[in-house]
Amino acid sequence: YNLATKDPFFRKFKPWAFQTREEQYEICLQKHLYINKKCKELNLTEPVDKFFYTEAAAPHENSPIGLHTVMFIPTIEKQGTEEQKKRWLPLAESLKMIGTYAQTEMGHGTFIRGLETTATYDPRTREFILNSPTITSMKYWPGNLGKTTNHCLVMAQLYTQGKNCGIHMFMVQIRDLETHMPLAGIEVGDIGPKFGYGTNDNGFLRLSNVRIPRENMLMRYSKVLEDGTYVKPPNAKIAYGSMVLVRAAIVTDAARALAQACVISIRYSAVRRQTEVSPGGEEAQIIDYQTQQYRLFPLLATSYAMYFAGRFMYDFYLKTTAEIEGGNLDSMPQLHAISAGLKAFSSWMCSAGVETCRLCCGGHGYSHASGLPKIYIDVVPGCTYEGENNVMMLQVARFLMKMYGKLQNGEALPTFMQYMSTDLNKKSCMTEEVALNCLVMAYEHRAARMIRDAAASMEKLVQSGKSPVEAWNGSTVMLTWAAIAHCHAFVTKLFVETVVKSRMDSKVQSALTSLCKLYAVHGIVENLGGFIQDQFFDSKQVKILQKKLMQLLAEIRPNAVAFVDAFDYPDEVLQSCLGRYDGQVYQALYDYAKSSPMNEKEVLDSYYKYIKPAQNGKYQQYSKL
């Protein structure tokens, strides 16, 4: 952090919200090229070091060369042959090649098999001919594609010997290496302004008879021989590894975004005062209001829960991919289910949470001075990219239905699915103590019941004469409920296990246990129907939980600021007038206002051009802007 925050280079730019989009792009590009150079100079090679250096150097800025590092190079490494790696990686390292990953099309997102771009092999010239045959087949959204990159990895339907061989990846040069002009047959550009991501030139790309050599297909797994013979990969799913890694990263990104929003809103809530509690008395810190605690503290707990989930996800990814590389594919379905589920669950919970944090800051939360709108527009696309969340949850549901089938057949279940075999007639063990194991059991009970209910719904539809596909489609809402309940149970259990099993100072453990309980109890109270529709809890237990929830809020209050300080985000990263460590919120807001670009002139030109004439009854009608 300090290497970046103390470097004068990064301090000379005005805040992003004061820049036009074109400036945002240009400044961010400049910063990231500098970061790229500096990481080499400083010998920062570990991803974690690079990550923290970059976060402090260009916080909340989406790099114009980000996809090059995160997707382009790793995909060559993973899916390229040895010759391809030798040929491309040095060029990519030196930025002669700047690339991205072009998968999404205008008409096709999460359903990859529906992609329309074609790559047709021509054995006479030993080339592939790439085409965007329809308007919907145009590549649309790939990051950094519009103006920055000169190469991209294009996902396309491979045709050879008159047959469609499914989607494969092709290296396509799109711009001239000297002039940066688009090559023949290439139409490429920026897709225009978006909710956020101003620094990212998400692009469109139309290909018209673009010829590339046979050697430009990534051929580590599947191949097209010179004569056009297609050679299948040993395992069709092996190529999806990098998508899983990105999904794992989204869990952590979501956790970090919510954590930052919690830092800002909780610190500000300790500074802000509103409404005298007793007539004539001092106005209270808003963090002391139960309603404010009820909105913020469960989110604080969620940010911790998601951190732990992100860490688990990454470890599980490393462990499983090592197994896969070793030829053992047993854990692959679980890896997919967990990564899809946690990606969707975390991005939903954290996006909504960030926006609640923003609203908890009242009017000032709406100003970019708070830093909160930016965190929201950065985190919320995680609900959509790398697999739309609803589709992800249905993939989880499909896995759960398979597991349910195994359970019915008496087959063994993976560890984290064993809760499904619980006796659904058993009632909750919850007492006044509100023990952690009773909380976990409640979540597992709910998930198991919802899985059974979804399966029952499908069975019923099949019995009534529907096809299996129709039965599935007629049960997707219930399947989604089951998948969400499963993820919720998974995250809760992980939080509990982390708190119970990690070695830490006993006071920290006690505080963290309260936070963990809050996470679990709040989740039950807010989703009560699912826990009581089968009378798992009785009325008395419901009252115990509601009362405990209010007690936990009060219990956490003295530690709330410490809990967010513990994330250790420096002011330079938060970029928030409200979330400052020193609490000097109002002076910072005033300084922010004074530096607004709109205040550069005391009287704007528009006053002379429009207001004054209007006051004199003259309306300027067709002046050009």
Add this chain to the structure above:
Amino acid sequence: YNLATKDPFFRKFKPWAFQTREEQYEICLQKHLYINKKCKELNLTEPVDKFFYTEAAAPHENSPIGLHTVMFIPTIEKQGTEEQKKRWLPLAESLKMIGTYAQTEMGHGTFIRGLETTATYDPRTREFILNSPTITSMKYWPGNLGKTTNHCLVMAQLYTQGKNCGIHMFMVQIRDLETHMPLAGIEVGDIGPKFGYGTNDNGFLRLSNVRIPRENMLMRYSKVLEDGTYVKPPNAKIAYGSMVLVRAAIVTDAARALAQACVISIRYSAVRRQTEVSPGGEEAQIIDYQTQQYRLFPLLATSYAMYFAGRFMYDFYLKTTAEIEGGNLDSMPQLHAISAGLKAFSSWMCSAGVETCRLCCGGHGYSHASGLPKIYIDVVPGCTYEGENNVMMLQVARFLMKMYGKLQNGEALPTFMQYMSTDLNKKSCMTEEVALNCLVMAYEHRAARMIRDAAASMEKLVQSGKSPVEAWNGSTVMLTWAAIAHCHAFVTKLFVETVVKSRMDSKVQSALTSLCKLYAVHGIVENLGGFIQDQFFDSKQVKILQKKLMQLLAEIRPNAVAFVDAFDYPDEVLQSCLGRYDGQVYQALYDYAKSSPMNEKEVLDSYYKYIKPAQNGKYQQYSKL
């Protein structure tokens, strides 16, 4: 609409998302001055005509002279004396005076009594001296204050004869009428960029010993005589009328925003295809997926529900203010409770709903081409301004507790509170038919139970030795639940009554009845805990409702597009590539992309400045932007 959309003046501007903030402000100012002139020329004097003309002329643009029309002039009309009206209104009409309403301070929002700005009467010169004594007392957020207005109505604590007489309104000139420069003692400016509202120069204002004549205090109700004697208003609450009107308007604004988002997302869902339903088959329209219907159709129903609520609110406002003007203040507490409650309930539901609509459009929903992000950033501040929603709900709760007290004392209750006297031991009448009256009864039962539970919580705390204030503060979460449940019941009942009692074609009535049922059933299923924790519904009834919900989705599907077409928003108002009436979504997206300002040059300057040198190992380090 046509008067505006066919006027070439409005067609010459580029889309707002392609403009810098300074351009957005300038173009919007130009448009609204033109609208102001045109409305006079076209003799559009009715508010409803002006509203629709303006909506079509400058859709989704927040006027730099909006507060002048909506707050400044009406406040003079309502709270000024006859002399003040004669003096100021002609100047305001001709825009010689351009004003705004300056209430919110940097450190003080919803809690008006906490405002710190002072107006101290000096009987020697017969002037008020206005001051911002602290940094937190600075006016901050008032719309159009930063650069546009030359006057404002300042809310300040009145001091005379050594006494604080509470908050009052003062007319303060802030800029010179000829040069537009700030006057002596005035520091004024724009507060800087925000989540949205780029065209609005929300401002800050610091006052240092600014002297204004005694006649500049709005004196229709309270007065300060020449010698400094303070004369109280006949009724302290009478001045809040304009705030109630604005809250009523927020309900309709929220409904319109959600309606527009539904138009866009439902039309797009009928165009967009994703995932083959059976292997090799055509990809399905996403509107045919149950999960998509489950997210969108209840929002469609909500937009209708909120429309009806907005219409009710406005009628009730007119009726009640007429009574108040006639000296009958009986309905005032109800007017306040209903306006506060519906304002909060509608802005919460509709804001979240708009964002869900956006997410239902997948990746394209994130582009400004969809029009959806703009609708969100325009609607969501309604949760905060004119009374922060949580505070509003606690005001509703305070009213509910008073009503509960009346009930306990056997006193008469206003019509819309009579449900509170229901027997809470009675179970639901719900059958397979899912009758409307059973649905209404369920909502009323839940609200009545939650009101009783909140009251019981307070009683318990008092019995345990807490003060009434502490008991209130210790129950605010439960009080908020009760207030939300009350609003939910109110809106549901109003929807049912509208559908049952309005005269309409029987097919329309049948379709609208399904939509109304969906609203009610979905609300129960999504908030199930509150309806079953006292066993109001039994397990069988819960299953009936869940099943009915899925049936209703299928039932509404054929009418979904007609339901949004019925809102009759022209493309010019929607400004959305996805929500086009003709369904030509993809061509529109392509055109949008091509016109992106980032594509004006094929190769950006930043390529030569930063990328090329970096490729050659040279990093430009300190170039200035």
